[in-house]
Structures are given as C-alpha cells and as structure tokens.
Amino acid sequence: MVTKAGQATTCMTLYLKDLEKNKIKCTVFGDMVGELVKLAARDDVQPLIIVAQLFKPSVYLNEAYIQNTRYVSQVFLNPNFPEVAAFRNRLVKL
Known part of the structure; x- marks a missing residue:
C-alpha cells in the first residue's frame, strides 16, 4: 500500500472479538503487521490475545x-498482564 505521502507501507485487517461476541474491525499498519504475522503463523492452538492501546x-x-x-499506538501480543490471565480463565470456561 502507498500512503498519501507517497511512502510504501504494509497493512492488515483483523476482526477483534470479545467474550460477549462483539466484533470490531481493526486495521494495523507498518511494523505491527510483521509482529502479527509472526504470531499468527505459530503452531499451537492457543487464541491470540491482542491488547491495543x-x-x-x-x-x-x-x-x-x-x-x-x-x-x-501500542500492541501487546499475548501479554502477561493480570487482566489477560483473567480473560484466559474465562475463555477456558466457555
């Protein structure tokens, strides 16, 4: 993709979903795309938890x-935050 300023960049569109099944479209640009692609290619079956600030x-x-x-913007992928641990526990119970 080429930006308005004429610079080349990459972008990725994700759909984020919470425990209540609410979804929102999220577009990520630049270096964050590489981080997300790397984690999405992993072999385990654990859900990818993204904290976006x-x-x-x-x-x-x-x-x-x-x-x-x-x-x-900051993106934390599978962070070790207490809130994420509580979220994982709720996911397991579903």
Whole structure:
C-alpha cells in the first residue's frame, strides 16, 4: 500500500472479538503487521490475545473500526498482564 505521502507501507485487517461476541474491525499498519504475522503463523492452538492501546476510532461506509497511529499506538501480543490471565480463565470456561 502507498500512503498519501507517497511512502510504501504494509497493512492488515483483523476482526477483534470479545467474550460477549462483539466484533470490531481493526486495521494495523507498518511494523505491527510483521509482529502479527509472526504470531499468527505459530503452531499451537492457543487464541491470540491482542491488547491495543491508543488506537484511533474511525467510521467508513457506516462501519466503525479502529486503526493504529504512527509513533503512538501500542500492541501487546499475548501479554502477561493480570487482566489477560483473567480473560484466559474465562475463555477456558466457555
């Protein structure tokens, strides 16, 4: 993909889903794509848990979505946060 500024970048679209089955479209650009591709290619069957901070909400064609912003957004993939451990425990019970 080529940005408005004429720079080449990669992008990936994901659909994030919570325990209540709510989904939101998430578009990730740049270096974060490589990190996600690497984790998605793993052999285990554990769900990939993504914690996204400081993503920008947008609406396009009446669909709400979020996307990362350069230098600000952070993505944590399968982090060891207490909240993630509690989320995993709820997933196991489902």
